[in-house]
Amino acid sequence: MKKKYSHKKQKSTKKQYASDPVKAKKHLGQHFLKDEEVAERIGNTLTLNGYENVLEIGPGTGVLTKYILQKGKNVIAADLDTESIEYLNQSFALDHPSISTENFQVIEADFLKMNLEKLFNGKAFAITGNFPYNISTQIVFKAIENRDLVPEFTGMFQKEVAQRICEKEGSKTYGILSVLTQAYYDAEYLFTVPPTVFNPPPKVDSGVLRLIRKEDYSLPVEQKLFFRVVKTAFQQRRKTLRNSLKSFNLSLQLKEDSIFGQRPEQLSVQQFLELTQKIQHDAVSD
Numbered sequence: 457m458k459k460k461y462s463h464k465k466q467k468s469t470k471k472q473y474a475s476d477p478v479k480a481k482k483h484l485g486q487h488f489l490k491d492e493e494v495a496e497r498i499g500n501t502l503t504l505n506g507y508e509n510v511l512e513i514g515p516g517t518g519v520l521t522k523y524i525l526q527k528g529k530n531v532i533a534a535d536l537d538t539e540s541i542e543y544l545n546q547s548f549a550l551d552h553p554s555i556s557t558e559n560f561q562v563i564e565a566d567f568l569k570m571n572l573e574k575l576f577n578g579k580a581f582a583i584t585g586n587f588p589y590n591i592s593t594q595i596v597f598k599a600i601e602n603r604d605l606v607p608e609f610t611g612m613f614q615k616e617v618a619q620r621i622c623e624k625e626g627s628k629t630y631g632i633l634s635v636l637t638q639a640y641y642d643a644e645y646l647f648t649v650p651p652t653v654f655n656p657p658p659k660v661d662s663g664v665l666r667l668i669r670k671e672d673y674s675l676p677v678e679q680k681l682f683f684r685v686v687k688t689a690f691q692q693r694r695k696t697l698r699n700s701l702k703s704f705n706l707s708l709q710l711k712e713d714s715i716f717g718q719r720p721e722q723l724s725v726q727q728f729l730e731l732t733q734k735i736q737h738d739a740v741s742d
């Protein structure tokens with residue numbers, strides 16, 4: 457009984473699969489979005505408030521790209537998949553004649569290796585996409601590193617990752633990704649997308665979020681130290697900071713500070729910044 461059911465399921469997946477203009481490749485995290493309404497909703501997550509450029513990561517067959525292009529901005533779409541790039545260059549415009557591709561450029565590139573400074577001649581741009589889940593946290597970290605160029609970031613992740621990025625202190629899933637992202641960006645979880653709207657369907661739900669860079673995103677701490685403090689603290693999330701941050705050689709006086717009696721998941725982003733400032737000051741006055 458069970459066998460028969462799984463056989464049927466596989467067969468129908470294959471049938472849909474064959475109708476795609478590009479063959480989905482597992483190693484590239486390709487799950488093509490099939491639902492135009494969802495694609496339009498993701499396209500509309502961009503506010504594009506005050507800048508003219510958008511980078512789409514992983515356009516695939518361009519389902520989301522259509523709605524981004526409707527915003528009338530300069531769009532660069534970068535994908536690692538040669539077959540997707542060929543489709544976008546050769547057939548996409550023919551398949552969608554009503555969409556203007558005048559300010560549209562397609563490049564075959566690995567986002568993780570791209571020099572973002574060169575993309576729009578050093579001008580600011582939004583990042584968006586239905587991201588390949590296997591590298592989605594690396595995508596966020598690269599955006600954070602390039603925050604001077606990236607005032608806005610929207611897109612789809614595995615639901616748990618999107619939730620983790622937007623999570624507040626006091627929750628079990630609040631962690632490194634939440635603190636480092638929210639130090640620079642206001643993060644908002646927007647909506648959940650079920651596996652059924654993809655081909656092939658992923659095993660998990662997806663979640664769409666929006667990050668808007670904070671007006672004053674230059675932090676009052678050394679970035680390297682801040683990242684080290686946050687990462688070290690969460691490596692032993694059950695321990696108090698006094699114990700988990702031993703490698704920082706804190707002075708006896710600082711260790712007495714009540715903040716060190718807390719666990720990392722109890723600290724807000726602001727408190728993490730204060731903690732880093734204290735450690736920074738401690739090191740100077742040592």
Ligand SMILES: C[S@@+](CC[C@H](N)C(=O)[O-])C[C@H]1O[C@@H](n2cnc3c(N)ncnc32)[C@H](O)[C@@H]1O
Nearest residue numbers: 487488489514515516535536537566567586588
């Ligand atoms: C989940 S699919 C989304 C495709 C399309 N945007 C959609 O919604 O149907 C992720 C896309 O990212 C591309 N991709 C994977 N790794 C990449 C990388 N390192 N740089 C750029 N694109 C990548 C894949 O080839 C794929 O087209």
